[in-house]
Amino acid sequence: MAAKISKESKTPYVFLGRSGVKVSNITLGTVTFGEHQGRPGQSDEDAAHQIINRYVEWGGNFLDTADMYGLGNSETIIGKWLETQPRDKYIIATKCRCGMDLENNVNSVGLSRRHITESIDKSLQRLHTDFVDLYQAHHVDDGTPVEETLRTLDDLVRAGKIRYIGLSNVTGWRLSLLVETTKHLGLNPIISLQQQYSLVSRESELEPFQVCKAQGLGVLPWSPLKGGFLTGKVKRGLKPTEGRIGWVADNETKAKENAPLWKSFDDKSFDVLDVAEAIAKNHSKSVPQVAIRWLLQKDVVSSVIIGVRTLAQLDDNMGANGWSLTQQEMQQLDDVSAPPLAYPYNMVFSNNTDRVNPAANNFYVKSTSNLKSALNV
Ligand SMILES: NC(=O)c1ccc[n+]([C@@H]2O[C@H](COP(=O)([O-])OP(=O)(O)OC[C@H]3O[C@@H](n4cnc5c(N)ncnc54)[C@H](OP(=O)(O)O)[C@@H]3O)[C@@H](O)[C@H]2O)c1
Numbered sequence: 001m002a003a004k005i006s007k008e009s010k011t012p013y014v015f016l017g018r019s020g021v022k023v024s025n026i027t028l029g030t031v032t033f034g035e036h037q038g039r040p041g042q043s044d045e046d047a048a049h050q051i052i053n054r055y056v057e058w059g060g061n062f063l064d065t066a067d068m069y070g071l072g073n074s075e076t077i078i079g080k081w082l083e084t085q086p087r088d089k090y091i092i093a094t095k096c097r098c099g100m101d102l103e104n105n106v107n108s109v110g111l112s113r114r115h116i117t118e119s120i121d122k123s124l125q126r127l128h129t130d131f132v133d134l135y136q137a138h139h140v141d142d143g144t145p146v147e148e149t150l151r152t153l154d155d156l157v158r159a160g161k162i163r164y165i166g167l168s169n170v171t172g173w174r175l176s177l178l179v180e181t182t183k184h185l186g187l188n189p190i191i192s193l194q195q196q197y198s199l200v201s202r203e204s205e206l207e208p209f210q211v212c213k214a215q216g217l218g219v220l221p222w223s224p225l226k227g228g229f230l231t232g233k234v235k236r237g238l239k240p241t242e243g244r245i246g247w248v249a250d251n252e253t254k255a256k257e258n259a260p261l262w263k264s265f266d267d268k269s270f271d272v273l274d275v276a277e278a279i280a281k282n283h284s285k286s287v288p289q290v291a292i293r294w295l296l297q298k299d300v301v302s303s304v305i306i307g308v309r310t311l312a313q314l315d316d317n318m319g320a321n322g323w324s325l326t327q328q329e330m331q332q333l334d335d336v337s338a339p340p341l342a343y344p345y346n347m348v349f350s351n352n353t354d355r356v357n358p359a360a361n362n363f364y365v366k367s368t369s370n371l372k373s374a375l376n377v
Helices: 047-058 069-082 113-127 145-157 170-186 208-215 226-231 243-250 267-283 289-295 313-316 327-337 347-352 368-375
Strands: 013-015 022-024 026-029 061-063 092-097 132-137 161-166 190-196 218-222 304-306
Touching: 022 026, 026 047, 026 313, 047 069, 047 313, 061 069, 069 092, 069 113, 092 113, 092 208, 113 145, 132 145, 132 190, 145 161, 170 190, 170 208, 190 208, 208 218, 226 243, 226 267, 226 289, 267 289, 267 327, 289 304, 289 313, 289 327, 304 313
Parallel strands: 026 061, 026 304, 061 092, 092 132, 132 161, 161 190, 190 218, 218 304
Antiparallel strands: 013 022
16 A cells, blocks of 8 residues: 655645646646557556546646647546546646647648637547646647637637646747737736756756746646656666666657657766766655756746656655755756857856846846846745
8 A cells, every 4th residue: 555645745736827726836747648659658547547546645736638648548538537526626737739630630730720629629528527727739830820829729718618828849939929929919828838848958948938937937847857867767878778768769760859869868968867866865865856856946837747657656756845955956956957058148148147137027047046046036
């Protein structure tokens, strides 16, 4: 039987971006539910329900899925679980944008009014619910005018099919355009940005997160362990064989662009791992707990989306709450994992070190931890 979870170690609740809704600061990601792009070790319905139930025991109330996870299987598994639950206790996030049936339907993709309105109805059916709490555009769509997408999402809020609007995988300039267009048209706001973010993937700090900070969007980091790299199961110079990351290493041609290809782990990534391992040892914590804790202490982050294959992994990751990294440890991790600053960032930052003025709203600083001190929050 699993150990009893003490009140102190349960997950705290935080506001989701600038909305009035509260979510647990760790979200349960569900890309591991059902078959997904042939990955091994995916959870079947029974295993997935056990994982959700244990997550709820930890105090979790926030589940993230997408129409394309297992081409609907992940949503169906969650829907079967939701049928047995008080719906009002949970915050359900899903997404649309990816191609769902392109062989038979050329319009089953993108962020057009046509595809979004069809997608939400199918997601609601699979999820066995009347409304989705957070509806996210999974990726940008170059084929649809942003006004068409934003007005459709606003209509869904007005129709009661979704409560809040979120985005995922967006560049800085486009995020700014989307937020400003929403304001210009007087539409319901975008409240969150789901983006890949971890100790070995900090690129979004340079642009998208500056927009989030300035506009009050909560960041929901995905792949916080870089698909399993930030666990210690991958050793310097050795091709991984274990778990999902081992599968990715064996299936590089099948893996998507943004998948955590093991070859992309350079010396710097292993240096990050070394520092995380030393800090973990000092606190008697695991490397995943340190990696997730580092994200939880970033002020732009609302809730970290974890992905697990087993109950033991879930318990481990939920243990990222209930303790803290010191300021010095945060700095050590920031320093070893800092992304290289190409032009114009190097010039912008070096010319503004003595020009930090929180009231001016220009947040060009090197990292979100510096951002926190620059803003005095
Ligand atoms: N918006 C997007 O485009 C996007 C993209 C990807 C994911 N997501 C969301 O983000 C969620 C999390 O992403 P992710 O699954 O890639 O997260 P991740 O935390 O980077 O990787 C999860 C994998 O790491 C391993 N793992 C997790 N915890 C562990 C632990 N404590 N000890 C050892 N190994 C551990 C497991 O794989 P093995 O046991 O097989 O090694 C697990 O499947 C997804 O479920 C999804 O909801 C969103």
